[in-house]
Amino acid sequence: MPRRPLGQLEAEVLAALAGAxxxxxxxxxxxxxxxxxxxxxxxxxxxxxHEKRLVSRARVGRHYRYRLAVDESELVADRMRDHLRHASDPGTVLNRFARSLSVEEARKLREFLDRLGAGG
Structure with a gap:
């Protein structure tokens, strides 16, 4: 069964959990x-x-402690691809996204793209 797209609060909770x-x-x-x-x-x-198997939990006393059960970067990349698939003009979306990046983020993206272009 395919996963439903994450809601905004779900994504924020996952990011907070990753940051923990x-x-x-x-x-x-x-x-x-x-x-x-x-x-x-x-x-x-x-x-x-937890039902979607995106987090695991362990009971500690009367409460649960949660941890990520998936790779956060994969979840975020999936959301980005999903948004691009639904855009009427993905090129414009990518252009706006790239223009919103910090210098450091743009440098990292350029490195990844260069490696992909080189077959890596």
Whole structure:
């Protein structure tokens, strides 16, 4: 069964979990997220991410600690490809994306593209 595209809050929770550098509780993730989402909302998102097998969890006392079960870079790249597939003009989207990159991000992208062009 193919995965549904991630919602914005799901993506933010995954990014916060990746930024935690290991496992984190719901309360710890609430503190890391912008906009002060409700504990119950974040807990529901984590439950859904667990059902999708994007996070794993281990019970510690009465609560769970969560950790990524997938590679964050693969998830983000999948979302970017999905957005490009749905764009009426992917070239313009890529142009705007490239123009929004910092100097360092552009340098890294250029290195990756050069390696791809060289067969690497």
């Amino acid at each position: 550098g290991g496992s984190a509780s719901t309360a710890e993730l609430v503190d890391r997220l912008d906009g002060a989402p409700a504990y119950t909302t974040v807990n529901t998102i984590l439950h859904r991410l």
